[in-house]
Amino acid sequence: MKRILIIDDDVEFRAMISDYFRILNYTVAGADNGKDGIRAAKELKPCLIFLDVMMPEKEGIEVLKELRGCEETSGIPVIVITGTYFEKSICRLFKMESNCREFLPKTTDLQVLRKKVENILNDR
Numbered sequence: 001m002k003r004i005l006i007i008d009d010d011v012e013f014r015a016m017i018s019d020y021f022r023i024l025n026y027t028v029a030g031a032d033n034g035k036d037g038i039r040a041a042k043e044l045k046p047c048l049i050f051l052d053v054m055m056p057e058k059e060g061i062e063v064l065k066e067l068r069g070c071e072e073t074s075g076i077p078v079i080v081i082t083g084t085y086f087e088k089s090i091c092r093l094f095k096m097e098s099n100c101r102e103f104l105p106k107t108t109d110l111q112v113l114r115k116k117v118e119n120i121l122n123d124r
Helices: 012-022 036-043 059-070 089-095 108-120
Strands: 003-007 027-031 048-051 078-082 102-103
Touching: 003 012, 003 036, 012 027, 012 036, 012 108, 027 036, 036 048, 036 059, 048 059, 048 108, 059 078, 059 089, 089 102, 102 108
Parallel strands: 003 027, 003 048, 048 078, 078 102
Antiparallel strands: none
């Protein structure tokens, strides 16, 4: 079974994404801050991570860099998904990290999100 980790401090968003992907037969785990998210990624070794940008403990860019720099988690693709508008330069900053596959708004349609996940996992 494919495992997804959602690192996001928004409980409702985590629940919505979790419920949706569980219906699609994914195992889903969550962490509500960057520090716990890194620990969960090392323990669970998910096949994909959804990562928020602004969170307590560690911001998204710090988490992304730490995941990339750790041998255990460097190969895990990450979809950065945020509820905050950012300039294109910030999006590019995240996408410069080799493990960042997408930078999307939280308003992205769930079916579009599912397709992106499937495409990323099929490319592995």
